[in-house]
Amino acid sequence: MIRRARPKFSKANEVLSFVGFPHGLNSYLPIFQIQKTEASVLVNWNIRKAGQLVTRDAISRLTTASTTSNSPVIAIAQVRIGSTDYILLQDANYNLYYLDSDPKPVLIGSLSSRCEIISYNGVAVLLDGDYIKYIDDLASIKIAYDDGTGTKGYQFDHTSESQDSSLVLGNGTNTRIAAKFTSQDWTSGYTIPPTTVSAYLSKTGSPTGSITVSLRKVSDDSVLATKTFLADVSELTGTITLFTATFSSSDITTEMSPNTEYYLSLEYSGGDASNYVNVHCSDVTSGGSAYYYDGSWHNDSGKNPLMSLRPGKPPKAAFGAVKDLRLFVAGDPDNPGYVWFSNYTHLDWSTPNGGGYIGAIDDNKNSYAVGGIEVLYGDLIIYGTQNQPYISKLTGTSPANYALPLTFQRIWTTHRTLVNTINDLWAGSADGIDALSGVQEYGDLRTFSAADPIKDKLDDYWDSDTAFAAYYPKEGQYWLVMPSYHRVLVCHTRFAVADPYNQGTRYPWAEHEYYRDVLTRSAYQWTASSSGNNEYYLEAAGGGDPSIATEPDFISMDGVVLSKGTLGSLADHQWGYGDNDGLGFNTVYIADASGNPSSSGVEIRSILLPTALASTSEGFLLGGSDGYIYKVDPSEYKDLGLHQINPQLGSAYIEIPFTYANFTQLQLVASSFSGGQLDIELYADGRRAEAVTDVDLALAVSDTMLVDEATMDVDDAYFAVDVAQSELFKQINFNARSVMFLLTNVRMAGYPIYVNGLLLRYRRLSH
Secondary structure (H helix, E strand, C coil), rough: CCCCCCCCCCCEEEEEEEEEECCCCCCCCCCHCCCCCHHHHHHHHEHEEEEHHHECCCEEECCCCCCCHHHHEEEEEEEEEEEEEEEEEEECCCEEECCCCCCCEEEECCCCCCCEEEEEEEEEECCCCEEEEECCCCCCCECCCCCCHHHHCCCCCEEEECCCCEEECCCCCEEEEEEEEEECCCCCCCCCCCCEEEEEEEEEECCCEEEEEEEEEECCCCCCEEEEEECCCHHHHCCEEEEEEEHHHHHEECEEECEEEEEEEECCCCCCCCCCEEEEEEEECCCCEEEEECCEEEEEEEEEECCEEECCCCCCHHHEEEEEEEEEEEECCCCCCEEEEEEEECCCCCCCCCCCCEEECCCCCCCCCCCEEEEECCEEEEEECCCCCCCEECCCCCHHCCCCEEEEEECCCCCCCCCECCCCCCEEECCEEEHHHHCCCCCCCCCCCCCCCHHHHHHHHCCCCCCCCEEECCCCCEECCCCCCCCEEEEECCCEEECCCCCCEEEEEEEEEEEEECCCCEEEEEEEEECCCCEEEEEECCCCCCCCCCHHHEECCCCCCEEECCCCCCCCCCCEEECCCCCCEEEEEEECCCHHHHCCCCEEEECCCCCCCEECEEEEEECCCCCCCCEEECCCCECCCCCCCCCEEECCCCEECCCCCEEEEEEEEEEEEEEECCCCCCCECCCCCCCCCCEEEEEEECCCCCCCCCCCHHHHHHCCHHHHHHHHEEEEEECCEEEEEEEEEECCCCCCEEEEEEEEEEEEEEE
């Protein structure tokens, strides 16, 4: 008989230390390949210096009413209109609103597409991929225009043509001389005012009186605008001279519509056959725009009056930035490689050495399409697109010598994920999330991206058309939202650390999951559906409409996000939204073979995924798919004042080399001013399905806390004042060759919870 030796414990105790998580989340590598300073799960935590974790701030609802028909909020911005700051928002129907003092959304008007909103010179500039628009009050949306003196600044301009002939005005027969033109083709529904008219004139004899200029609609000869062009025609001489007049708002009854025929008409009837005004023209072989009026209009097809009318239409743009008091815009679908710049106003894009455009890298409008533009430390930085990646920086001190030469290759972004983080630019793409400061070599042959630890998320969920990002200045965080993923990816840009894999600098990531509602709380009940297999629908407690006005973004059950299915044929643990039981209202349905969610003990949550983000004087704002705006609220510890935020923290799997170990003690290094509760689940030997032990811990309330500082809800109050009653170390006993922990079931009690690390004491087993 062979007698085997029983394993013996080594006498020496050793400690496995998880001291902080400075490297943040690593969901890309397998859990047994990441370091102790990385987390395999990091949900609803913020990272502090040295890797200390603190629970994220909760959210509260800011607006008191939703957008029209609960349309999702897709853009938010704070702007200055005149001398007053306003928060503007846009919904998924492209309606534009401002927030009043309630605050609630008040409709201004509608756009044709999603817009970027830029505060500039006391107006809000709206860039929706079409012709630039703006608001200078809260009453209506206006289209911008180009009132520059360059070629693009005119509706038409014949003043530079040859001075060949003339038409007589005020000779007793002709009382009007006009240039007929068709207004340019800009966005339907918007109008542009006439601003400046010029004409070459002289006189014959000694006419007296005044000349007016009128803008008339060809179809009915109605007058849209009229102004005295020359108050005293006796000022004219026999020499051809250019005269100019500018319309004021009081001169204009109706503005110009796009693609419409008009007469720009000089009108005078004070002369006679010997004393009249000459309106000078150029001669053309056919198709001349000259018209004269002697009681009815007549065309002189061999002439163009030497006249002009400003303004022209503005550029098209989808995004932009302000540098040196100029507005730079790009995203023109007709000229994707152009960056347009203004002449210190949104109404001048062509004045020589003032407004115009620059081609990125070359002058071809299609070669180097612009993906995003931003300003950093006074420099205008241009990013390329996925099809043509590059970075370019504006050079030159004035428009006369502006250029956009190539700076780096292989970098691209989308304008909605390019974010100024005050001292850097962060750019998102399917390839990664990168800071401009990390782009160090021409050619950009980098081997490490700031987003490598969460690259699996980008691989699975990135969509260039829908991903967007913003900077949360209070925490120094870059927030990335990919609408098909249920959490916000959060990069802590202030806490760069050395990468544990010796690949340079690492920026720690975490995930935030926000909650709109807990659908298993006492305000609701679940009722069996008459259709499907084990399907239940949500009602208000006691029955009836639960007022779930819009379809939820995501639904989770016990922390696991469920897939969406079809009502009446939901698979187990699928959800849907609608009315499949003749209820008369839409609601949430769940399929659950374990029984009615009202009694089975599961927790069902409606997750809020932001549809827009913005930093404003009201705080950091989150747009909602329900048409409301929410804000990050440090004064709250529950989302919407109702829902615990469910932080989770998972470690790496750590191997004990060459042997098994007996784990004997656990100690959590954590605290909270007002106490709290949490669980530590320990997993062994690579298994994740079932914990080998589960330890409940209570955090002691600070003995300095006053009664009026105890602001938590009663059911969240844990008043273990004596530390001895709430020790954070526990006896455990299990053998394993590898171990990980999961901190879960966290219940806060009014104040944040801080976690510095976890210690596990063990003894090696010997044979």
